[in-house]
Amino acid sequence: MGFGFSSKPFFIFLWFLVLFANLKPSPLVESASDYTTLVYKGCAKQAFTDPAGIYSQALSALFQTLLSQSMKVRFFKTTTGTGQTTITGLFQCRGDLSNSDCYNCVSQLPTLTDKLCGKTVASRIQLYGCYMLYEVAGFAQISGMEMLFKTCGATNVAGTGFEERRDTAFSVLENGVVSSHGFYTTNYQSVYLLGQCEGDVGDSDCGDCIKSAVQRAQVECGSSISGQIYLHKCFISYSYYPNGVPRRSSSSSYSHPSSSSSGTGQNTGKTVAIILGGAAGVGFLVILLMFARGVMKKHDGMHF
Structure with missing residues (x-):
């Protein structure tokens, strides 16, 4: 009996194996932690006039100082400039954020401040996990209870x-x-x-x-x-939560984390995805093997 006819189903089987062996699974896409999500902005109506760029330099220096400190502490307040160009600013991270998460959160704020408020005499940008504010000397103070x-x-x-x-x-x-x-x-x-x-x-x-x-x-x-x-x-x-507070990573959610969470649930989603991906792969392999077995039975007596 000719080898060509009997080898066709097997060739198709091999083609499927080669095709799927070269397909790489898409990387698991993890949603960005919501501690960098914008909550609100507060921008002064008055912009500072800065023909010589003095305010801009002082503000840039302030942002650099705050950003560098965010790798070490969760709260820092400082002042830059002199006289009328003095700018006071601070940042604060949520108390349960790690140093790296605090830095990642604060690093978003200078760009957002410029984008959302521009060159105003005062601004405050609040994210879920941190906030930053600055005030040019002479800016009217408000009550802490406001x-x-x-x-x-x-x-x-x-x-x-x-x-x-x-x-x-x-x-x-x-x-x-x-x-x-x-x-x-x-x-x-x-x-x-x-x-x-x-x-x-x-x-x-x-x-x-x-x-x-x-x-x-x-x-x-x-x-x-x-x-x-x-x-x-x-x-x-x-x-x-009528059904009980869910366990989840404290740094990944602002209003819903469980204070009793030890962090062991952080990678649950990734683990489940990996298990499901592995199961899908095994399932497909079983289908291929069943296909091959069916071919072998159909052409009983044909040896490859």
Whole structure:
């Protein structure tokens, strides 16, 4: 019997093997950590006149100093320039960010400041994981209790006992931020909370600021399932999870991480994707082997 006819199915089988052996799986695409997502911008209406470029040089030097410090600490405040060209600025990272995440977050801010505000006498850019602000000498100061931004969840859970549970959780947050000296996260009866004060605010003033933010949240957000309140010197965030607070990486989410998370869940998504990819590969190999077996049975007695 001629070899050509019997080898055709086997040739097709080999062709499939060669084709899929040379296909490389697409790399796993991990979504960018949302700590670099923009929350809000605050830009002064007045631009500084700078024909000699003095303000621009001072501002550039300020940004460089803040960026270099963000590799070491989570809060830093400094001043550059002299006289009327003096510029005071600071950055702060969320207390649960690593040094590398803090640097990655802060490194976004100078470009965003220029893009979103331009050359104004003052600006503040808030990301989920960090913020930066600067003020030219003489800029009018505002109260530390001034509300800068709020956001409330669209879902309301009125009449379910949620408000009582949330308010008790708020009390835990108020005490925790003071005892932890400015940053605190906790889970309380399926409510995840986070609070932070600016790094140069004392414990007593921090407690007052957090308390004010809590009162704003109660009034502004009502029975919303989640909310974020940003005051000038502090901010709070809360989210209610009826089925329990999910475990996830603290640096990958702003309002939803679990304070009890040890970080072991960071690579869960990648691991699952790898397992599924491996399973798909094995499944395809089984299909090919079944195809080959069928060919062999159909042409029983033909030897290659």
